[in-house]
Amino acid sequence: MIMIIILKILLDLMTIEQPFLPSSIDTAIIGAGPHALTLVAHTLQKSKKFHHKFLVFDPSGAWLNQWAHQFNAFQIPHLRSPVVHHPESNAFALRAFAEKRQAELFEPYDLPGTQLFQDFCTEVVHRWQLATKIYPSLVTHLEILEQGYQLRLSEGRSIKARRVVLAHRGGTPYWPEWAIAALTNCPVNRLQHSSQIDLRQVQVNGDRILIVGGGLTSGHLAIGATQSGAQVTMMHRRQFYDKLFDADPGWLGPKYLKGFEANRNWAERFDLVKNARNGGSLTPAVMNQLRQAEKIGKLNFLENCQVQQAIWQQDRWLVTCHNHQQLEFDRIWLATGTQLNIHQEPLLAELQNKYPTEIFGGLPVLDAHLRWPGSQVFLMGGLAALRVGPTARNLSGARMASDRIVPALTKASVCLTPRP
Numbered sequence: 001m002i003m004i005i006i007l008k009i010l011l012d013l014m015t016i017e018q019p020f021l022p023s024s025i026d027t028a029i030i031g032a033g034p035h036a037l038t039l040v041a042h043t044l045q046k047s048k049k050f051h052h053k054f055l056v057f058d059p060s061g062a063w064l065n066q067w068a069h070q071f072n073a074f075q076i077p078h079l080r081s082p083v084v085h086h087p088e089s090n091a092f093a094l095r096a097f098a099e100k101r102q103a104e105l106f107e108p109y110d111l112p113g114t115q116l117f118q119d120f121c122t123e124v125v126h127r128w129q130l131a132t133k134i135y136p137s138l139v140t141h142l143e144i145l146e147q148g149y150q151l152r153l154s155e156g157r158s159i160k161a162r163r164v165v166l167a168h169r170g171g172t173p174y175w176p177e178w179a180i181a182a183l184t185n186c187p188v189n190r191l192q193h194s195s196q197i198d199l200r201q202v203q204v205n206g207d208r209i210l211i212v213g214g215g216l217t218s219g220h221l222a223i224g225a226t227q228s229g230a231q232v233t234m235m236h237r238r239q240f241y242d243k244l245f246d247a248d249p250g251w252l253g254p255k256y257l258k259g260f261e262a263n264r265n266w267a268e269r270f271d272l273v274k275n276a277r278n279g280g281s282l283t284p285a286v287m288n289q290l291r292q293a294e295k296i297g298k299l300n301f302l303e304n305c306q307v308q309q310a311i312w313q314q315d316r317w318l319v320t321c322h323n324h325q326q327l328e329f330d331r332i333w334l335a336t337g338t339q340l341n342i343h344q345e346p347l348l349a350e351l352q353n354k355y356p357t358e359i360f361g362g363l364p365v366l367d368a369h370l371r372w373p374g375s376q377v378f379l380m381g382g383l384a385a386l387r388v389g390p391t392a393r394n395l396s397g398a399r400m401a402s403d404r405i406v407p408a409l410t411k412a413s414v415c416l417t418p419r420p
């Protein structure tokens, strides 16, 4: 009997169909996050025909999987951005969707609740019939062909595309040198980057945790850890400060973007992008929660302080700071963000060789449609910041990037601009 069951399972496994993959497609979109969804919704709004022309690649096989994971893993109750920022082209669509869910719009400026935003995006996917437009695979190589591109997929198959959009966020988690050195000699999970942490799963009751970094992620981690019974120290090389949005709202319109776009000095543009984000900040609401935790002795702030060395000694970390202060912890969590650098993007390696473009601070100079000059490869997200500005990686940046890319995808006249 057991043999029959095993044989049946083997037979079933052999007959499981791989999802259909055409040999070629007009437009391949890499990544199925909010940036890709924004681009697709905006393009379909302009041209319904586009529905037959594209395929999205993402290893999860689902829309916004990574987005949902990060909100759930950090137990984030609502977005930082107001209700007008979302993937649909009608800026008021999310507000209308929330008509009967007003309690899920948070103060100030109606910040959408996590579930509300996710439900809205599900509605966007449904509205544009996008559920079946994702092929579940990681793109491992992007090769330049005489005509178009070849995407090699993690399971060994490949597909040709006339145009490619990279909406994969990119970047690598930033590990400071002291942390790389410390990793060599410590037990699993005692030193982690925020991208490895899921607050729903950690067991930290009674642990002393050092959280390094001054952005909102450090705040979310600290709140989650104190609520799980940990004793938290938040360390920042500068002072912790709070502001509502990660970049001034002037960067969403002509107030700052006019001057930015008029500036032809790309190095200066890079500085503007960097300075506008100013290395990360907490929101007033999160700062308030942290101050409460500080008051009841669950949390303390260490400002203007940097780790020089961390050594795992028997069962704890001995951390030495630049000011020679020595501290002991059970865990270290890095909320040090990600580093964007075009030289560390394997998918763009061949493109860089064949069509070298200027690079400033690791970011490429793209054409006005966010196309890698000379090619039909478009970039969205933080990698497009020299064109889009400091909010390039955010939902607002996805809209601005779409405004630039959509005409190139839908109008023949801007399809083949010559290499500048």
Ligand SMILES: Cc1cc2nc3c(=O)[nH]c(=O)nc-3n(C[C@H](O)[C@H](O)[C@H](O)COP(=O)(O)OP(=O)(O)OC[C@H]3O[C@@H](n4cnc5c(N)ncnc54)[C@H](O)[C@@H]3O)c2cc1C
Pocket: 030, 031, 032, 033, 034, 035, 036, 057, 058, 059, 060, 064, 065, 066, 067, 070, 071, 074, 078, 079, 080, 081, 085, 137, 138, 139, 140, 167, 168, 169, 170, 217, 347, 381, 393, 394, 395, 396
């Ligand atoms: C915790 C957190 C909260 C944030 N909150 C806000 C907010 O409130 N408002 C706001 O405007 N911004 C916010 N942001 C910033 C930004 O909007 C998000 O990071 C957003 O997820 C970026 O969207 P994306 O589509 O570029 O990337 P992602 O959401 O990361 O999606 C990219 C997708 O690409 C896939 N992928 C990667 N490489 C490949 C490959 N080689 N082949 C195929 N697929 C690939 C990944 O699996 C992923 O699903 C937040 C960021 C974080 C980290």
